Amino acid sequence: MADSQAELHKARESASQSNGQDGKTEPCLRVPEAPHRPGEEPRFSRFSQQPGDLHRPDPLVDYTELRPHANGLVRVLDDEAHASGPWNPEIDAETLLEGLKIMVRIRHFDSRMLTMQRQGRLSFYLESKMEEAVATAAGLALHPDDLLFPSYRQHALMLIRGATLLDMACQCIGNTRDNAKGRQMPVHYSWRQGKIVSISSPVGTQFPQAVGAAMAADYFGRPQVVASWLGDGTAAQGDFHYAINFASVYRPPIILNVVNNQWAISTHRNIATGGRSFAARADAYGFPGLRVDGNDFLAVYAATAWAAERARRHGGPTLLEMYTYRGGAHSTNDDPSRYRPADEGRFWPGGDPVERLKQHLIHLGAWTEEQHESLNQDTARTITEVVKEAETYGTMNEGPYDPPETIFDDVYEELPPHLKRQRDELLGEQD
Amino acid sequence: MPKMNMIQAINSALDIMLERDPTVCIFGEDVGYFGGVFRATVGLQERYGKHRVFDSPLAEGGIISTAIGMGINGLRPVPEIQFSDYIYPGFDQITNELAKLRYRSGGEWSAPLTIRTPCGGGIRGALYHSQSPEAYFTHTAGLNVVMPSNPHDVKGLLISSIESNDPVLFFEPKRLYRGPFNGDPHKVPTWTNQPGGDVPEEYYKTPLGKAAIIREGADCTVITWGAMVHVSRKAIEQSGLNAELIDLRTLVPLDIETVAASVKKTGRCVIVHEAPRTTGFGAEVLSLVQEHCFWHLEAPIIRVTGWDTPFPHTLEWQYMPGRKRIVRALKKVMQE
Ligand SMILES: Cc1ncc(C[n+]2csc(CCOP(=O)(O)OP(=O)(O)O)c2C)c(N)n1
Ligand SMILES: [Mg+2]
Numbered sequence: 225m226a227d228s229q230a231e232l233h234k235a236r237e238s239a240s241q242s243n244g245q246d247g248k249t250e251p252c253l254r255v256p257e258a259p260h261r262p263g264e265e266p267r268f269s270r271f272s273q274q275p276g277d278l279h280r281p282d283p284l285v286d287y288t289e290l291r292p293h294a295n296g297l298v299r300v301l302d303d304e305a306h307a308s309g310p311w312n313p314e315i316d317a318e319t320l321l322e323g324l325k326i327m328v329r330i331r332h333f334d335s336r337m338l339t340m341q342r343q344g345r346l347s348f349y350l351e352s353k354m355e356e357a358v359a360t361a362a363g364l365a366l367h368p369d370d371l372l373f374p375s376y377r378q379h380a381l382m383l384i385r386g387a388t389l390l391d392m393a394c395q396c397i398g399n400t401r402d403n404a405k406g407r408q409m410p411v412h413y414s415w416r417q418g419k420i421v422s423i424s425s426p427v428g429t430q431f432p433q434a435v436g437a438a439m440a441a442d443y444f445g446r447p448q449v450v451a452s453w454l455g456d457g458t459a460a461q462g463d464f465h466y467a468i469n470f471a472s473v474y475r476p477p478i479i480l481n482v483v484n485n486q487w488a489i490s491t492h493r494n495i496a497t498g499g500r501s502f503a504a505r506a507d508a509y510g511f512p513g514l515r516v517d518g519n520d521f522l523a524v525y526a527a528t529a530w531a532a533e534r535a536r537r538h539g540g541p542t543l544l545e546m547y548t549y550r551g552g553a554h555s556t557n558d559d560p561s562r563y564r565p566a567d568e569g570r571f572w573p574g575g576d577p578v579e580r581l582k583q584h585l586i587h588l589g590a591w592t593e594e595q596h597e598s599l600n601q602d603t604a605r606t607i608t609e610v611v612k613e614a615e616t617y618g619t620m621n622e623g624p625y626d627p628p629e630t631i632f633d634d635v636y637e638e639l640p641p642h643l644k645r646q647r648d649e650l651l652g653e654q655d
Numbered sequence: 656m657p658k659m660n661m662i663q664a665i666n667s668a669l670d671i672m673l674e675r676d677p678t679v680c681i682f683g684e685d686v687g688y689f690g691g692v693f694r695a696t697v698g699l700q701e702r703y704g705k706h707r708v709f710d711s712p713l714a715e716g717g718i719i720s721t722a723i724g725m726g727i728n729g730l731r732p733v734p735e736i737q738f739s740d741y742i743y744p745g746f747d748q749i750t751n752e753l754a755k756l757r758y759r760s761g762g763e764w765s766a767p768l769t770i771r772t773p774c775g776g777g778i779r780g781a782l783y784h785s786q787s788p789e790a791y792f793t794h795t796a797g798l799n800v801v802m803p804s805n806p807h808d809v810k811g812l813l814i815s816s817i818e819s820n821d822p823v824l825f826f827e828p829k830r831l832y833r834g835p836f837n838g839d840p841h842k843v844p845t846w847t848n849q850p851g852g853d854v855p856e857e858y859y860k861t862p863l864g865k866a867a868i869i870r871e872g873a874d875c876t877v878i879t880w881g882a883m884v885h886v887s888r889k890a891i892e893q894s895g896l897n898a899e900l901i902d903l904r905t906l907v908p909l910d911i912e913t914v915a916a917s918v919k920k921t922g923r924c925v926i927v928h929e930a931p932r933t934t935g936f937g938a939e940v941l942s943l944v945q946e947h948c949f950w951h952l953e954a955p956i957i958r959v960t961g962w963d964t965p966f967p968h969t970l971e972w973q974y975m976p977g978r979k980r981i982v983r984a985l986k987k988v989m990q991e
Contacts, residue, residue, distance in 0.1 A: 253706040261688065347779035347968070398969040406969030409781040425783035426741055427713065460712030462744060488713050490689035495710045563689045620969075628973040635964045642933070646962050650973065653980060 258492035262561060266571040271517070273297035275309035280526075283534035290512035294504040297515050297547060300522035303575075305583035313365075313526040317590035323364055323521055324585060325599065327356040327578050330380045332603045333389055334552075336611060337396055337410070341556045345620055346396050350411050352377045354519065354551025354569065357577035358483055359453070360384070361524035366451060366532055371441075372420045373434035373452035375427065376411050377483065385418025389610045399618025399625060405634070406625050428454050428461035431480060435467045435541075438476035449535045451479040451528075453546075457488020459505075460496050468543065472509035475540030479531045482543065483518065485550035490563035506543035518548030519574040521581045549574060628654065659854040660846045661832045664806035665695045665771070668813035669733065671858050673703045676731060679817060681708045683718055683735030683771075692737055693773055693832060719745030719770065723753050726766025733817055736772040739826060740786045745770075753822045754797030769816040773829035774802070775882050775929055776961075776975050777836055781968035787881065787930035787961070792824045793906050793939065799863060800906040802826040804884040805835065805851025808904055811861025819863060828882040837885040838978040866910035868917070872899035875923035875988050878914055878940055880904065883927045883976060890981035898925075898985060906936055914940070915947040922953035923988045927981055932960040954991030957984045 260266045273296050281289050300312050334351035341349040352359065359378035363385070366372075374381050382392055391403065395413055398406035404414045404422070414422035421437075424430065434452035441448040458464065459482050471478050482502040486493050499505070506513030512534075516527040524546060531542035549572040553560045560566070585591035618624045632639055632647045639647070659667065672679045681696055687710035690697030700708040711718050715736055722732040736742045742749070749770070757765040776785035793800050799821055803809040809827065816823035830836045834843040835851070846852035850869075869888060874896045879887050880903040891898045899917050903909065918924045924944050926937040937958045944956055959976045967974055 251704075251706045255687070255705040255709040257705070258688070407782065407965070407967050409779070409784070409968055412781075425781075426743075457713040460714040460717065462714060462716050488684075489692065490685045491710045491713065496712050557692065623969075625969040628970055631962060631964050631967055631970050631974060643963060646932075650962070653983070 256492075256494040256498075258494065258564065260565050260568060261563065262565055264565060266565050266568040268571050268573050270303070270573045271297060271299070273299055275299045275302050275307070275311070277309070278311065280310035280530065283530050284537055284539045287507065287510060287512040290514060291507060294507055294513040294515060295501050297517050298523050298527050299517045299520055300526060301517075301520045301580055301584055305580050306587060307522055307584060311523060311526040313522055313529060315522075315525060317585065317588055319364060320521070320581065320585055321590065323360050324578070324581050324591070326360045326380050326383050327581070328599055328603050329383060329389065330356050330360070331578060332600070332607050333379070333392065336607045337393070338556065340611065346410055347620060348410050348556055349396065350376055350555040351552045352379055354572070354576055355483060355485055355546075355548045356380055357521045357524050357581070358481070358518045358546045358548060361521045362451065362481065362528040365525045365528035366449065369419065370449040370451060370532070371437050373430035373437070373450065374420065374423060375430065375453050375455060375458070375483070376423055376425070377455070378453050379411065379413070381420055382413055382415055382418070385415055385420055387413070387415050387418060389607060390614055393610055393614035394617055397614060397618060397620050399614070399623070401614070401617035405630060427458040428463040430454065431463050431467035432470060434480070435470045435474075435476060435478050438471075438478035438541075439474050442474070442476045447536055449477045449479060449532050451481065453481040453483055455488055456482060456484040456486065456493040456502065457491060457496050459502055468505060468509050471541035472511055475511070477535030477538070478541045479528065479535065480541060480543045482545045483548060484545050485548045487550045487554070487564065489554040489558060501545065503543055503545035506541075511541045511543065513543040513545065515545045515547055517574060518546030519577040519580060521577055522584070547574065656853040657856055658847045658852050659806045659810075660834065660852075661806045661809050661827065662693060662695050664810040664854045665813060665827065666697060666699070667854065667856070668810040668817075669696060669699060670702070672733070672814060672817045673699060673707060675858070678729060678731045679733060680706070680725070680730055681733045681735065682711045682722070684711060684713055684737045686710060686735050691735060693829065695771070696735070714744065715741050716744040716748060719748040719753070722768050722770075723748060723756070723766045726768050727756075727764060731767050731817060733769045733771060736770060738784050739772040739774040739788050740783045742770075742772055742788060746791070749792070749798070749824070750795045754795045757821070758797060765820060766822060767820045768822045769813070769819075769825050770823070771813075771825045771827060773832075774826040775828040775830050776966055776971060777830035777840060777882065779968065779971060782965045785966040785971070787826075787928070789824070789826055789906055790930055790934060790936045793936050797822070798907065799823040800826070801863065801904065802828065802881045802906065803904055804828065804831060804881055804902050805849075806846055806854045807851045808861050808867070810854055811859050812863065812904065814858065815860045815863050818860070823863075826881070830882045831885070835885040836882055837889040840972070861904075863905050864908040864910055865904065866913040867902045867904055868899065868913065869902050870898070870900040872897040873921060874898050875925060875985065876901060876914075876917040876921045877925045877927060877981075877985070878903065879927040880906065881929060883929055886976065886978060887927050887981055890978040890985065893978055894982045894985045896985055896989065903940075909940075909943070911943050911947060914944065918944050918948040919951040922951050924948075924952070924956045925959060925981070925984045925988050926956065927959045927976060929961050929976060931963045932958060933963050935960055954988050957988050959984045
């Protein structure tokens with residue numbers, strides 16, 4: 225054993241030296257570094273792309289027409305929050321206001337849930353701060369019958385699909401009013417009545433499933449579009465690549481969103497890929513990819529509507545890269561100031577999606593600072609009431625939860641004999 | 656002797672091996688600059704450089720497969736899988752490639768990987784931050800499977816694993832990282848002044864394939880591993896029985912000699928593990944005990960395990976085997 229070990233060691237050593245001609249080698253493995261780490265000054269350049277830069281072709285055009293879009297940035301709102309250019313979706317102020325209100329509710333809800341977690345009233349939380357437009361605008365641009373496969377950072381879809389803040393708070397607590405019966409960690413929602421498929425922690429698994437769901441829509445000939453979201457980090461998973469390849473082969477009605485918020489926990493996106501654009505990956509598979517200013521509500525809405533129209537007219541898949549910034553910690557388990565400058569978000573050139581939409585509505589004369597302030601106050605008050613009510617259905621620490629024997633429900637449709645026996649064992653333990 | 660918790664002991668083992676062997680390298684999600692979500696690799700990138708300790712793309716299948724290639728071409732990689740619940744995208748590469756490389760090449764090729772991964776429940780992590788998937792890997796020939804239960808063993812076993820030329824699945828019960836959780840989530844002692852909390856600063860090895868007798872006893876034998884070692888120890892105290900407690904530490908290769916000697920002595924056996932029951936590794940231990948000790952057994956062997964369900968969130972403590980469940984089993988095994 226020792227001999228063969230020594231031999232192997234020798235072999236390994238010579239192997240590691242055989243790449244240099246002269247026998248001398250220097251390590252040259254390239255490992256990318258994040259652009260800024262704590263203590264460094266965040267340096268982002270302003271977006272060079274402007275709202276009028278990219279044309280908006282008919283959604284059924286050949287994908288090669290979209291090459292500039294895969295490497296550019298679809299924008300509607302400029303740096304002063306004025307809307308212009310061919311991608312302006314020209315939606316009414318009412319819809320814009322609805323979007324604004326949803327984003328504000330989500331932001332307040334997130335911050336209250338974070339507080340609850342700090343107080344020990346939630347086991348965990350994960351916010352979507354500064355990327356609320358990604359889910360909100362897309363959700364509003366889609367049809368209520370469209371099927372959604374989100375990741376854990378698109379809470380706004382829940383509100384759009386008819387769940388209430390109370391439903392969401394109860395899921396986070398996991399109490400007796402949680403429709404998923406306390407099975408999952410907070411923010412892992414499932415909302416069948418609103419066509420939101422159960423969210424899984426293993427990242428990216430939803431992407432190829434969504435493609436399959438879109439294939440099923442075509443199989444039935446239904447006019448349904450399917451949309452899914454995953455993160456920049458997750459775009460490294462095999463599941464991402466299965467998804468785009470199957471999508472490219474069967475061309476089902478699917479919108480695949482990469483939410484590029486620059487970070488995957490502590491890992492900068494330059495470790496997720498050596499490429500410059502996630503959207504450009506679609507080109508190699510023969511379908512359109514568009515990079516979209518993810519903090520521009522109107523751009524997200526327009527790009528999603530374009531992709532949905534393409535899908536509904538049997539034009540096949542679209543890959544959308546939502547270019548945004550993760551405004552908060554990854555989750556309540558990490559402190560981002562340990563791996564990125566604490567103030568990095570302030571320098572993000574895409575700004576704050578809530579602020580930008582608010583300014584835009586003010587320019588339109590459809591909203592005022594005063595109205596916004598009272599919206600903030602009303603929302604905060606509503607959420608206080610929601611949390612109070614939610615905890616009447618059970619708190620994390622005291623319960624009540626669903627009773628212990630429900631552990632065995634839903635493993636299968638019906639309880640098999642061995643689980644019946646285990647359930648009886650558990651019940652025997654209770655006294 | 657210095658006191659260390661499990662994280663510090665793991666960090667110390669990695670530090671020593673990076674220092675001793677220039678072919679050792681560490682990579683995985685968030686292990687580089689940040690030092691890992693559980694902080695196991697803190698400071699190592701700074702000390703040894705970016706080509707030795709580095710972040711990987713978020714792709715477990717990619718991490719395992721590239722680690723195999725690195726191993727084939729002369730390195731001794733110690734990849735980290737952030738949670739063992741996320742190891743499955745690498746399952747094909749582990750079971751079909753890593754495990755079979757030596758065999759299918761007639762001994763020509765191998766890859767000396769040590770795959771570190773936190774496992775187990777008790778942190779309110781629900782379905783996907785709580786699993787104990789060791790049995791999937793014990794079922795595949797060609798892999799060693801290790802699950803230490805204290806700082807001293809984790810360091811010695813990690814060093815042995817890294818030095819082993821065979822691949823090792825190295826499961827770290829995350830509930831034990833900061834203290835020997837023994838069944839009460841509200842009262843977890845720290846590792847200071849606990850058995851196993853004294854960890855030499857320097858290099859040492861704890862042999863693979865050797866179980867540890869945590870507590871000697873004559874009434875019955877409790878066989879367990881991972882976090883359940885401490886829960887079982889507490890349960891034995893509470894039961895008032897004089898039970899012998901064995902921590903397997905390594906599941907493959909299994910130290911059946913220590914196990915059989917104990918069961919032959921006591922005639923009674925309880926097996927405890929956190930993973931689900933059906934085809935859990937307890938089933939294998941039970942079979943072996945039956946094969947080796949049948950004529951010495953005075954009672955049927957009892958298994959205390961997690962239920963055959965996914966790991967729930969709010970009902971975590973009704974899922975996890977606790978002291979009560981173990982005490983009941985101890986009483987029952989003594990009654991027969
Ligand atoms: C398969 C898998 N591996 C690892 C993890 C742990 N994990 C959870 S989120 C995350 C980072 C995800 O980053 P990204 O895809 O960019 O999404 P973001 O969190 O930024 O929205 C990691 C590594 C996981 N949940 N699933
Ligand atoms: Mg990200």
